Amino acid sequence: MSWLLTLLFRRLPIGWLQLTHSRGRFIAAVSGVAFANLLVFMQLGIMGAMNTSTVAPYSLIRTDIILSSEDGNTLTDAGHIPRARMFQALGVPGVATAMPLYIGNLPFTLEDGSSVSLLSFGVDIAKPGFTSADIAADLDQLSIENTALLDKGTRGMPDFVIKGLEAGTRYSFETGGNTLTTIGTMDIGGGFLADGMLVMSDQTFLRVFPKRSSGAPNHILIQTEDGVSTDTVITRLQAALPGGNLRIQSVEGSADNDLTFMATERPTGIIFGFGVFMGILVGLVIVYQVLSTDVADHLREYATFKAMGYGHRFFLGIVFEEAIILAIFGFVPGLLVSMGLYAGLVAATGLPVAMQVSRAFLVFLGTLIACSLSGAIATRRLANADPADLF
């Protein structure tokens, strides 16, 4: 290793040699960096889970444009919009087809007395093009009244229900005077929004939610004709559907808005954002401590080098070398332990906490920069002092 680094740096790999000189100190330094990584990974994991669960319902639907009421907040926390808007929209050139989407929250008490809340989506079963492929395949079964598809990842649901559904055993439960029968599963994943999700026909939806009216869905989904850009159609819709309290967005724009809303307007989002901020801050402090302690430990030796005629660039080279080594050696255990804890979180909460390559890369890059800067700052004392004062 030492010879390889000598070739690489064209000098003795002093950073490597002094880091590995004392095994105990090396392990302590690496643990510090690993812990800083872990801290940031956990906060980002929880933040990421919130984002993933915010946009998870979008995987149910296939659409280009979403028409919503302006007083709504997100896809699943939406106001009502007159269905008449759909017929107006269908007259706009470039609009191919449209479907009203009904969303409601269904509280449901399990046999053991615990209750779960199921986010329920009412869709037009005659328009399978608006739902994701695996739901579309089961759509005609939902034409039987009071049937629904249940999300596999539903929290608090007894195991036998999901297993039974996958094996073809139906599961019925009573809600608000109606019997609702789940006839199959879908794979969306639980999250912060609800314990689970249901998809049913709009007819069943209106029966389960008797206070809702077919004339006032939550959204109107619009698909454009081939060859017409979404933006063009949005512009035309804005012209054709004047008057306030209407929000016309592309599906991507709507998802982005939901993310921004959850991150900036909801306490959970703000708390998680703050958690990420604190994680990074504490991580930076730890990394700075590790690097500055290391520089302080070697200050006498550096002063000797300075007395021999080594310039400041040489010392920056050493601390950057150490920064790279610590960043790599700290990152690997930090990443592995984080992934273990992610798995634990998933098992405990059902939240979609997952490691992403981009997140891992960014955290590594951040660690590298933090280590390098900390080392560079820590060597300032050396630059400003007379070598004779440091022996």
Place this chain on the structure above:
Amino acid sequence: MPDAPIKTLGLNHFFGSGDARKQAMFDINMDITRGSLTILMGPSGSGKTTLLTLIGCLRDVQDGSVQVLGQEVRGASEAMLVSLRRRLGFIFQAHNLHESLTATQNVLMGLQVHGGGDPVRQRTAAHHILDLLGLADRRDYLPGNLSGGQKQRVAVARALVSNPEIILADEPTAALDKESGHNVVKMLKTLGDKRGTTTVMVTHDPRILEMADRIITLEDGRIVSDTHP
């Protein structure tokens, strides 16, 4: 090459600031001849090491003038100081070896300061000088596994390996037995005679006074005697 590679003129030095400011060096004037071996003597606290570090560009010159190799040190830029330090060999009182580097690697640091160079030839040079100082069987030892005298000899090797024009040595024989102390000083003397290397050495060691070309005695920051034995 100037005839007096080291020259001081009206050199004063102070430690501390404000009320605690205390003058440690008073009007030091001296010219050191090229190739000579000069010994600085005096009781502890007399300013020997301070003077040596001022000449070695390791301490800011506050008042007066210090010229090293024809270059004024006072007010010199950092880049100038760095390039001067590279032409000096400083042997530290506490040897100051790098704990994580072997004897050979410590000596290599004295060569690599000049940048580049053939690693194989550098290693040969480092081994050669360690051998000369009787450390052939200690080449790959870490300082932690060397005796005080061996460490001091490694420090000497590190200072000499790049053939400096001036050698500044702060009690280089303190930890050495009579024979190796004598050897080290003889080596410095030979370098002076053959290569014109100028040596200034702080020492208390009466055993080596006879080899000096010049003995300067300091007391309370002033030169009290200057003899050519």
